Amino acid sequence: MKLGSRKNSTRLRQLKTLLARCNRCGLCQPVCPSFIHSRHEGDSPRGRLALLTAFCQGQLHDMAALHTCLRRCLDCGRCQRACPAGLPVLQIFAVARSFFPAPRPRWQRLVLRGLLARPQRMEVAWRLLRPLLPLLLHRDGAAGQTARLYWPGKRPGARYLPLPPAAPLPKQPKVQAETAVQGVAAASSDLAPVGRASAMRVAFFPGCLADRILPELGRACLAIFAQHQVEAILPHWACCGAPALRTGDMRAMQRMVSHNLQQLAGLTAHWLVTACPACAEHPGLWSEVPGLDSSQQALARYWAGRTVEMSTFVQHILKVEPLPPSTGAVLPTVCHQPCRLPKNVDMSALIRLAPQQEILPLREADACCGGGLFSLEEPALSQRIGQRKRDFIVASGARRVVTGCPACVLQLRDLLARNRDRIEVRHWAETYGSE
Template structure:
């Protein structure tokens, strides 16, 4: 009876969120999935119409409804451009949670999320082991970008060109730090995120270098867990709440001024989703999550706003390369950060900044979307590749590790000699 009551409450909450949608169709013009398929069911308006009768459709064809709702990048383009201010991302996440609660997780997701990801030490240990043996199943795809591909046909990997697991993850070099305020009289908590830790440790090293250069004290708790977005995007609230509880402990007790991350998705999740979901745990947890969220910033935003980073005097000196920028959806559309990374790039010595056409258009990764709908993901990513190449840039930068993975795949497939870097890497190199 309790489960039925919870379901009734959740469906009622969905109804409250849906009433503001006017079915105007403005979402069609910005949805990357609709632009690829031109199917009404792939755009927000079509999905909202589906959700409007969710209670009945759950009984008739729950799996079909779940599949249709999951064909979404959760990029937030529709929400950012909605004239009615419909909280579309909240609606989709809630609907996915309702359906997952009704149908259940697939055996694979249950194994990954509930038996592995919610146990950070186990998760990190398994991937460390995987990094040692990945060469058995993979071969080099593109030496310039350092990508790998599968040696044998794999339904999971397919023909992707992917970045291999790091031989030495970030946490091995920085298993924990806890210093004072530093010469700048500011103490910064650092949340690197899973991809930086396990695949792109150089990004984490760059953040540490930059923070130390500016005289920041650093608080880096050991055994950090995933921010939880992969679980929530799959409708697994149970795993998300476990990870949230795990992360609330070190970040609610640490004495710091600002929490920074080099991952747009982690930043958005911490700022927007942690407080909302923490309310399901307890009022105290909600307050803790809100305090953390209010102190969380993207690394480029933090540098520009706290240190007035101005390299303009050096800009263009000894220019040898051109650089362009891709706006991660969760950075620009979710938390409104776009000018800060450009300010850093425009001042880099040795680089000329070139603006990319459709810089804020989704790259097509979308986390698990890339795994479930790779054909669509790669077509959307192919458009991003064309825009990158059209700039003639030597380097494309961004502020999201997932976007880096997608652009690396697309450029590697074409054997294009365009380096893919995080903005903080270039800034650290310039110091």
């Protein structure tokens, strides 16, 4: 189903048809983090779908209520995994946001369209901003690996962030002349069959977080590629489109997708590998973005089928086996399972790629931590959801939390820093192979 303007009645009909498949059984309710913490029907997947149905049928006109209910969704995808009718709930919400975009301040549109969609400009802006970060981030000794973002008036949105990050990852100019070929057919034809790691080439998509906020994670992924003789290409990407989709800004989304497809056109690589599980889901929607021509749509569809996130790549494509536990000193560690990590990824096996960690049980290890873009829009609810996760982590006695998503890393560090807990948070790729 296409994303786009409400004026398109065919798309609206498609949305209504999908909504009609919800039989109101409510099996999605107990897994929804926003419902668990608010107990309001409007904060449940079923309630959101009912509200959307009423809007699409012209029975409800309170646009503010619709925007609030969509904003309070974490986009975690738990409801669609629990739904016996197989409703693509995340896609429905994405389409709804594009039909009924919430009013946004001008600066947000400028950031989305002018910076996140234009990586060269972003590069310049980041170069200017980085020297100023020490003025905005206040070191806080008791808060471990983070510094508090200074925000006049103690706004609830102020967060603990990583200390001023190192330089972003080194990019490569777009496709090398000798590998530049045209179109989808060429992208799939002239490579050795996948199977032997040494014959593999990937396009690495670190995403905004692993490129700029947590570049040590991006570098750790590049080191893993090098260790397994995987050639990694890192062009100047735009954002994957997640923030544009969340705000319903289709013009920003179209610019981001067009730029990324331009980088992929003629690129000869076996896989597009993302550092973030959420980034890996977006190429699947790129072909639905309005304003693309047929060759762009074909390219988007081709890469949608060849995009994986880092955990899947290491576990199911490189088939790296866990190491035996270390006999030396061990670090008590728990594993937080990100919502968007594919269900066939075994996080506990990824943790065992670092043998010096002793894995402790964590209650509700797969419960949502409340992070991602949602934590910026709904900080109070995000912290309430996350506090439960923090309490279980502390009760486990662990000194380290390992996870598989950069957004979870940021959220968990914020939660633990707020509570003055000296527990470190790492992505498994950063601990990979460490003794």
